[in-house]
Amino acid sequence: MKILSKTYHTILLLTIILCSKVSLAQYPIVTATIDRNQILIGEQIKLTVEAKFTTSDYSVEFPVLPDSFEHFELVDKTKIDSVYAEGKLNELKQIFTITSFDSGKWLVPSLKVNIIPAGKATSMVLYTDSFPVTVSFSVSDTTSQLKDIKPIKTVEIQNLFWYWVAGAVLLLILVALLTWYFYKRKKKPADIFKAKLSPYDEALQELEELKKMPLSDIAATKIFHTKLTDIFKRYLSRKSNVMHLNKTTGDILVLLSDMGLAKSAISNAASSLRCSDAVKFAKYQPGINESNETLLSIKQIIEAAEKLTIQPTINSN
Numbered sequence: 001m002k003i004l005s006k007t008y009h010t011i012l013l014l015t016i017i018l019c020s021k022v023s024l025a026q027y028p029i030v031t032a033t034i035d036r037n038q039i040l041i042g043e044q045i046k047l048t049v050e051a052k053f054t055t056s057d058y059s060v061e062f063p064v065l066p067d068s069f070e071h072f073e074l075v076d077k078t079k080i081d082s083v084y085a086e087g088k089l090n091e092l093k094q095i096f097t098i099t100s101f102d103s104g105k106w107l108v109p110s111l112k113v114n115i116i117p118a119g120k121a122t123s124m125v126l127y128t129d130s131f132p133v134t135v136s137f138s139v140s141d142t143t144s145q146l147k148d149i150k151p152i153k154t155v156e157i158q159n160l161f162w163y164w165v166a167g168a169v170l171l172l173i174l175v176a177l178l179t180w181y182f183y184k185r186k187k188k189p190a191d192i193f194k195a196k197l198s199p200y201d202e203a204l205q206e207l208e209e210l211k212k213m214p215l216s217d218i219a220a221t222k223i224f225h226t227k228l229t230d231i232f233k234r235y236l237s238r239k240s241n242v243m244h245l246n247k248t249t250g251d252i253l254v255l256l257s258d259m260g261l262a263k264s265a266i267s268n269a270a271s272s273l274r275c276s277d278a279v280k281f282a283k284y285q286p287g288i289n290e291s292n293e294t295l296l297s298i299k300q301i302i303e304a305a306e307k308l309t310i311q312p313t314i315n316s317n
Contacts, residue, residue, distance in 0.1 A: 028053035032128030199238035225276035
């Protein structure tokens with residue numbers, strides 16, 4: 001009897017060990033869940049598919065969803081996440097994002113998951129649960145009270161005549177102010193035709209004053225040649241009774257030629273005036289002797305012009 005009792009206990013112990021190993025080597029479990037079962041048209045649903053198993057003796061093939069299936073559209077899907085425990089793979093998970101644009105009550109279909117045992121050619125097929133989903137339009141607000149229709153407003157026609165008149169008056173005032181401002185800023189030219197001395201005497205007097213300038217100074221030399229040209233143009237203006245202060249050197253040479261001045265005198269005038277122009281525009285710095293010779297040349301041209309008889313003209317200025 002003792003031998004039978006020991007045999008019985010041994011068989012029972014082996015049975016328990018085998019059952020525990022079988023339980024540890026159980027088949028994978030495939031589940032699916034959704035985060036909502038009621039959506040508005042175009043809203044998204046998260047469909048999560050998980051495969052759990054206790055050993056690494058299986059490989060799992062997750063379902064491949066098409067872009068469109070049974071009233072639903074596939075928006076996005078994540079990569080398959082792997083979960084390890086004690087160095088062994090025991091869980092796989094993937095999330096699908098789906099939506100629907102068809103209103104009604106639809107069923108998210110069950111998905112097929114292939115389970116392939118390691119070292120065996122025969123695979124197993126497991127299916128997830130299916131889920132009912134209600135797709136609807138946005139719910140209208142029925143809590144707000146209805147309001148009366150507002151009456152049609154009469155369009156008020158505004159008379160813009162006085163606005164146009166006021167704008168025109170302001171514009172005229174602005175134009176008048178600008179005209180007055182620029183008129184005041186404009187320099188009035190000196191009346192060179194009213195002087196006590198004759199054109200010739202005045203020119204000689206100013207040339208004598210010009211000789212007193214210190215030509216050793218660069219700035220004084222520039223002023224010297226500027227005044228020298230002004231004296232000559234002022235003399236010609238008063239003699240011909242025509243304003244020539246704003247004329248160029250070329251214009252002055254043409255005037256001297258029309259006056260009948262000798263060609264040699266015109267040539268000297270050209271050299272003197274162009275020398276003064278070069279000094280005025282800081283392109284040339286003459287010596288003291290050259291500046292004095294230029295003054296003497298201008299004086300001689302004035303003396304030669306004074307001997308000519310010029311018929312005075314009426315000054316338009």
